[in-house]
Amino acid sequence: MALDTKELEAAAEGILFASGEPVHIDRICLALGLDRRTAEQVLQNLADYYAFERRGIRLIQVENTWQLCSAPELADMIRKAFEQRKPAKLSQPALEVLAIIAYYQPVTRAYVDQVRGVDSAYTVSLLLDRGLIEECGRLQEPGRPRLYRTTKVFLRSFHLTSLEGLPPLPGVDESGQMRLGGEPDTTEGEP
Numbered sequence: 001m002a003l004d005t006k007e008l009e010a011a012a013e014g015i016l017f018a019s020g021e022p023v024h025i026d027r028i029c030l031a032l033g034l035d036r037r038t039a040e041q042v043l044q045n046l047a048d049y050y051a052f053e054r055r056g057i058r059l060i061q062v063e064n065t066w067q068l069c070s071a072p073e074l075a076d077m078i079r080k081a082f083e084q085r086k087p088a089k090l091s092q093p094a095l096e097v098l099a100i101i102a103y104y105q106p107v108t109r110a111y112v113d114q115v116r117g118v119d120s121a122y123t124v125s126l127l128l129d130r131g132l133i134e135e136c137g138r139l140q141e142p143g144r145p146r147l148y149r150t151t152k153v154f155l156r157s158f159h160l161t162s163l164e165g166l167p168p169l170p171g172v173d174e175s176g177q178m179r180l181g182g183e184p185d186t187t188e189g190e191p
Helices: 006-018 024-034 036-052 072-081 092-104 111-114 121-129 152-157
Strands: 058-062 065-071 133-138 145-150
Touching: 006 036, 006 065, 006 152, 024 036, 036 058, 058 152, 065 072, 065 145, 065 152, 092 111, 092 121, 092 145, 111 121, 111 145, 121 133
Parallel strands: none
Antiparallel strands: 058 065, 133 145
16 A cells, blocks of 8 residues: 555654654665655655744754654753753863864774873763763774764754764864964965
8 A cells, every 4th residue: 555645754753753762764764665765755844844834843864863853942941841950061171072072083082181181081971971972892902992982962962964064173174184373374386
């Protein structure tokens, strides 16, 4: 039995609602009997509907997964409804560590410490507890230090669909080389 577009959207919506967490596109394709391109179009139509109609929920894509979430502009009211305390903001050191991991992942804690010039053990532990970073293996060197990377929670928290959405690092050119003084080299082409 072939479903029409509205029925496919309703089925996708039901799957995402029942899940309560990100659902991989392959699982949605399998459940709806669709190829990836068609399933992504159905999901995009649904996401556009929620945004255009200014509904209380949004459908977001994070890498190869899709998830229903509350509309960001309603966060304060939703928080009040559940009488939750405002989540603690990240400290400057936590933001520094998170930025180093996000831009240079996977990295060891020793690398983070070297870049920052201070011990980052407590901050790495805090970011692990909040689910913003995760261990992703061990370096094949003496001592086998742990490697860390950002998580999907990080992407959702910073409203990114993938790491490619990170803004460019100031003071670093396209090849990843640091520019001294933040000024581009203007000597190129001079005799």
